[in-house]
Amino acid sequence: DAMVIQNPRYQVTQFGKPVTLSCSQTLNHNVMYWYQQKSSQAPKLLFHYYDKDFNNEADTPDNFQSRRPNTSFCFLDIRSPGLGDAAMYLCATSRYGGEEQYFGPGTRLTVT
Amino acid sequence: SQQGEEDPQALSIQEGENATMNCSYKTSINNLQWYRQNSGRGLVHLILIRSNEREKHSGRLRVTLDTSKKSSSLLITASRAADTASYFCATEPNFGNEKLTFGTGTRLTIIP
Numbered sequence: 676d677a678m679v680i681q682n683p684r685y686q687v688t689q690f691g692k693p694v695t696l697s698c699s700q701t702l703n704h705n706v707m708y709w710y711q712q713k714s715s716q717a718p719k720l721l722f723h724y725y726d727k728d729f730n731n732e733a734d735t736p737d738n739f740q741s742r743r744p745n746t747s748f749c750f751l752d753i754r755s756p757g758l759g760d761a762a763m764y765l766c767a768t769s770r771y772g773g774e775e776q777y778f779g780p781g782t783r784l785t786v787t
Numbered sequence: 788s789q790q791g792e793e794d795p796q797a798l799s800i801q802e803g804e805n806a807t808m809n810c811s812y813k814t815s816i817n818n819l820q821w822y823r824q825n826s827g828r829g830l831v832h833l834i835l836i837r838s839n840e841r842e843k844h845s846g847r848l849r850v851t852l853d854t855s856k857k858s859s860s861l862l863i864t865a866s867r868a869a870d871t872a873s874y875f876c877a878t879e880p881n882f883g884n885e886k887l888t889f890g891t892g893t894r895l896t897i898i899p
Contacts, residue, residue: 679829706885717875717889718830725885765829772885773817776877778829 678702679779681766687785688756696751696782698766706772707749709741710765712781718765724749725772753784761786791876791890799896806863808893810876811856817879819852819859820887824873833861833874838881863895871897 680699688694698707706725710718722731724743738760740752753760763783767776791812800806810819818837822830836843836852836859843850849862863870873894877887 681829708886715892715894717891720886723885730885763827767830769885773879773883773887775820775832775835776822776830776887778822778831780829781827783827 679766679768679777681764681779681782683782684780685783685785687787688753689787690758691755694753694756694784696753696764696766696784698749698751698779699747700766700768700777701747702768702770702777703746704768704770704777705746706769707743708767708769708776709749709751710767712763712765721751723772756784756786758786760784791878791888793874793876793890793893795893796891797894797896799898800866801898802866802868804866806866806870806895806897808861808874808895810859810861810890812859812876812878812888812890813857814878814888815881816854817881817883819850820877820879821848821850821859821861822875822877822889824875824892826872830875866895866897868897868899871895 708723709721712718721735742750763781766779769776794809820835821833824830847864852859873892875892876890
């Protein structure tokens with residue numbers, strides 16, 4: 676029973692072509708997170724939502740945007756992907772934040 | 788950077804042996820968590836230890852926490868090939884900002 680679902684699992688986009696990654700959850704958790712993870716590195720937090728309150732990390736590029744239209748869904752938009760944006764993108768949820776996070780399987784983004 | 792560090796970066800042991808990995812962090816915390824990540828997949832929560840706890844067990848996992856040294860260790864006993872993965876520690880700061888700070892990770896390889 677998948678609890679955090681990410682689509683697609685693999686995404687190939689062209690340099691500069693906008694792309695949207697999606698995440699959905701069946702846990703009814705308040706907090707949703709987007710992380711970027713590059714090879715052999717720790718996940719890097721891009722932003723998170725506590726309910727509808729959006730929290731951006733100071734070093735997240737403006738090229739990255741997010742939407743959370745309802746409790747279950749959250750989207751990551753990359754407006755003009757560069758080669759340096761190729762990475763695994765992980766979505767996670769938490770009931771109240773700071774506690775256990777539940778991760779989706781990730782979306783592997785390739786930029787050509 | 789607030790990122791924690793893990794030691795060693797990589798560890799290879801024979802199946803059946805015990806594996807120990809260490810995590811150091813910089814700020815005062817509410818809790819420390821350990822996650823496992825299989826190659827190309829999302830992270831899976833293993834165990835959470837609160838700042839007022841010194842040791843916690845879950846199956847073959849034993850976690851210790853020394854807040855005076857700002858360090859934690861994860862012991863996996865009687866290792867199995869399926870334990871091959873990357874292991875990350877993550878901390879929630881004591882000012883509770885809904886976010887976790889992940890360590891750099893330890894890549895564990897179990898040799899059959």
